[in-house]
Amino acid sequence: MVTPAHQWPTGVALAPERRLALIEWAADRDAVIIEDDYDAEFRYGREPVGALQGLAPDRVVSLGTVSKSLAPVLRIGWVACPPALAGPLAEHKHRSDRGTPTLDQLALARLIESGRFDRHLRRMRATYRARRAALLTALAEHAPGLRVTGLAAGFHAVAHLPAGADEHRVVAAARARSVGLYGMSACRASRAATPARLVLGFGDVREQSVVEGVAAIGDLLTDRRRSTGP
Structure with missing residues (x-):
């Protein structure tokens, strides 16, 4: 599990050569990398750092959340994962907490679709x-x-x-x-x-x-x- 865009607590970004080495390590060991992209919306002074998942979508599970951008109390996040893991992850999520409140998710979707989420950011x-x-x-x-x-x-x-x-x-x-x-x-x-x-x-x-x-x-x-x- 890594935070390549902005590591806590040092604040550094994972260098390109180390990103490639990590992908190679995962491929050699048939491993999965979990990328916690917890505050990607708040980067200052330069363009956002690319997601590690873009380099190896078949090896990287990317996590996102609105805990930083909106409020932790919403308890809403998301997982972008290789297709083969989507079913098992969804089943495990359902068994662990019986699902995230639907109304909260619909409200967030409306916020995003309307453009108000971008304005807020x-x-x-x-x-x-x-x-x-x-x-x-x-x-x-x-x-x-x-x-x-x-x-x-x-x-x-x-x-x-x-x-x-x-x-x-x-x-x-x-x-x-x-x-x-x-x-x-x-x-x-x-x-x-x-x-x-x-x-x-x-x-x-x-x-x-x-x-x-x-x-x-x-x-x-x-x-x-x-x-x-x-």
């Missing part, structure tokens, strides 16, 4: 792009020199803390100032806190709150207190 892309810009501007002002990656799509960025920084201490100090940060260590199987990185979410935070939050913790992100003393 354009409006929300502009909203999230503005929050992303506010985050970058605030970081440039209050944490100059901080390396930030993973911003091509989605609703979060990855901040690379300076060498020698203690990820856990930075998170604790920020929360003492009422700013919620999340360390990359929580996303690692080993729970290793090095290299020290932070996952900065901006999806449900207004622009002003983003600016105020970064201003409150800028010294923690660049570790300026170590160089200037207590």
Whole structure:
């Protein structure tokens, strides 16, 4: 199972050569790849990344959802799979939950067919792009020199803390100032806190709150207190 368009939590896209290697691996082992394309609608600054399924439709099961584009509470997603798997997957879906509510699906279909879903996506892309810009501007002002990656799509960025920084201490100090940060260590199987990185979410935070939050913790992100003393 992979997230080739925008990996969580690093935010990177799977390189073309690695996509081809993955397809080759699946073909050699008669395997199936599950592609979780969970936030493809929210990409900034360049054209959307092509789906892995387009390279090998007989080997890739592609998953999509409206949890990011509309609301998780709708519980609506979809599967695009090789024809041979369509029947078994549909049967398993039916046995597992007796089906997704029909009215919700019909409402979503009408939203898509009418063009209102596309208009909604354009409006929300502009909203999230503005929050992303506010985050970058605030970081440039209050944490100059901080390396930030993973911003091509989605609703979060990855901040690379300076060498020698203690990820856990930075998170604790920020929360003492009422700013919620999340360390990359929580996303690692080993729970290793090095290299020290932070996952900065901006999806449900207004622009002003983003600016105020970064201003409150800028010294923690660049570790300026170590160089200037207590």
